[in-house]
Amino acid sequence: MSLPVTAWRSVLPHLGYDLPPDLTPTTTSGPVATGLPLELVRQSVSSKEWWDIPEPVAEQYRRYRPAPLWRARAFEAAIDAKVPVYVKYEGGNISGSHKVNTALAQAYYYKRAGIKEVVTGTGAGQWGTALAAACAAFGLSCVVFMVGGSLRDKPYRGSLMRLLGATVHASPSGLTEVGRGNAASANTLALAIGEAVEYAREGEGRAFCIGSGENYSILHQSVIGLEAAAQLDEIDARIDTVIGSVGAGSNFGGVALPFLARHRAGETAEQPTLLAVESTATPKLTRGVYAYDWTDATGTGPMEAMYSIGSSYAIPASHSAGLRFHGAAKLLSAMRHHGEIEATAVGQREALEAGRRFALSELVLPAPESGHALAAAAAVATGADAHHRSRHGVLVCVSGHGLLDLSAYDQLLAGQVQDLAADDRAVELATARLRPVGSDLPTGVR
Template sequence: MNAWRSVLPHLGYDLPPDLSPPNTTGPVTTQLPLELVRQSVSKREWWPIPEPVAELYRQYRPTPLWRATRFEAEVGAKVPIYVKYEGGNLSGSHKLTTALAQAHYYKQAGVRELVTGTGAGQWGTALAAACAAFGLSCTVFMVDKSLRAKPYRGSLMRLLGAELHASPSRLTEVGVRGEQGNSLALAIGEAVEYARQAPDRAFCIGSGETYSILHQSVIGLEAAAQLDGPVDHVIGCVGAGSNFGGLALPFFARHQAGEAELPTLLAVESTATPKLSQGVYAYDATDATGTGPMEAMYTIGAGFTIPGSHSAGLRFHAAAKVLSAMRHHGQIEATAVGQREALEAGRRFALSELCLPAPESGHALAAAASVASGQSRRGVLVCVSGHGLLDLSAYDDLLAGSIENAPADAEALRAATAALRPVAFDLTGVR
């Protein structure tokens, strides 16, 4: 694989512009390396992968794809289920693919230290690994509840040289306030504030931005080449969207370019954070500081408090702006899965395929099992975005019978989104 493929030339519309935060005036500014800015706005379709990044990709890519015949039998599937597996690298997830690219571009821009927030820990682990590869320092703020449940995620980050802090911490003002203590938005907010304290630090995010979804396009490009025939459903889990976007959007681009039929692209989220299925399409902050650009997203509100019993990841409050726009235009579909159902699907996959998926991936597997048992005619492609070997506490809770579904409260959703500005998005002329 020598290039990433962008979906932007194939959407048929421009993404809504970012807006300045409520308490500031003037244009939206960015501290991103210029190449990442270009990748977020340009209608260029193919982007060459820099050789230092491609060299590291070759250590673990292409990732395997197989037909999960034993899982098919386990769930009563009527059509093939094909699995694209992203857990076979040091970080244990798909997120290393964009982490390596971003570390490369930030290093070129003269940054010394990258700072980030992470929920279940996959992104923090991936960025720690990428920083180690490119000789950068790394600081990670990880959701405290998640870090306590998954301590070996923290061990791996520290092994890779990262400085790790449980969020909320005492290092930032937003952390001291700690108003959404189980929230990825809070951990990201701490990272944003901390990064601004030194000129050679930069905040780095791994999932919702358009450039990170571009980097992940290698997942879908590889999968399309590996499949031995068409499928009519492409399924991935959604926290903010890089895993699902990386798998699914190349299939959309292929269709728009006249290269292939278009399968149903199904985004699967948690019932605890159901932005695409129950959220509003509005301008919202991406973190708890509210100092970054306001983006047009399907959101349940940056201030929404995630239930304390939530263990199965996918805890970001909003979906990536490109996925949100596509959802608004009917170009992708969405559904939500409870964490007990997700973990049970992961357990059944482990027993049948001898591969333990991350709890996040269990959401996609649960949806794939359902679709393959009834709606699909020709087959399902699903991404197992990472392994669950560092997430065994959630499976322990499942086996102990203590996993509770934690659906978002409808009244809390209304309260968290009531003051948001809806997106005025003209649907005319959309292809």
């Protein structure tokens, strides 16, 4: 495939099974009622494989795409890698992350659908920044509820969003019932999303907008893997492992799933191992249950089939706020359930150490979320990971830069970073009432 990429590629036609349907509470019509454009609905459920990128979106992509890919030889030397490590870097845009790939697409579709204002929740602020930039590009108003602890730790994320014209609220806030009801609780991305859902429903011309776990956002992120595959082909590079970090899943899905689609379409002889890397603080793919759970803290949106540690689980504070989500995307969860992707978990100290080593060797500072992927890539490339080994080469997505995460690296240098792994008993309690996929429906849903 020649660059630039002109169409998104869906993996849905290559699965061979249907995703479990969402369960909608009987008391609400769900987030679709807040204005989800029909084109995004189609992209979530259709068996169509290729989706042309609309020219207004493609024009914006051309400002920063194709994103660079390089062989990280200095990083290889620093870790004593046994195989090549190739890096796909998504930090070279105004949002500093991969999130803008779907933000631009969504803003375009919401604008075309007649929406005037989009509302969202954000963890580390990368998604909020990306959506603010996309709204500025397409003439929409933007309201962002950002996890309060993250906003305090990363104040310049709020500054950048406001510079781009967005209104930013720390979550939990006093603007919503769910925020007021959880004012004393640990703030999480699920709570920020819950506030955004409620706020969006209260205003005419508003729509809730989400950036990671939905099928359409993973579709839009396929530009990452499609570009990476073409770039690797151009230099005759061979890889057998694709690695990305997972909050809900758009970064990993974007870089990894096009490689599965290529193989199943008969375009390649080998399918690489697809390795999802999560935080030990939110280990849904490695320690969670495959069950129906809420996607937000309101309990009024749809319940999705996902690997989850429980939407009620009090996730400990972490510098990798983009990974602080209780569940994985329903697409990735189904693929994990069917054995098509593998998973591992990394602590934040190990992630930040990997990020520091990458900065010292490659002179690129990764976001803490990307540090998780780099730590896993180092383990695979050196043979330290006994369960995931590479014989030919590793592709890892550095999903964003860490220039607005320097407080995390300051704490690393000061020896103040703590690893707070998920508590077994707390996870057990938070998932005890969830209904496993395939069991009877929970009460109050249809």
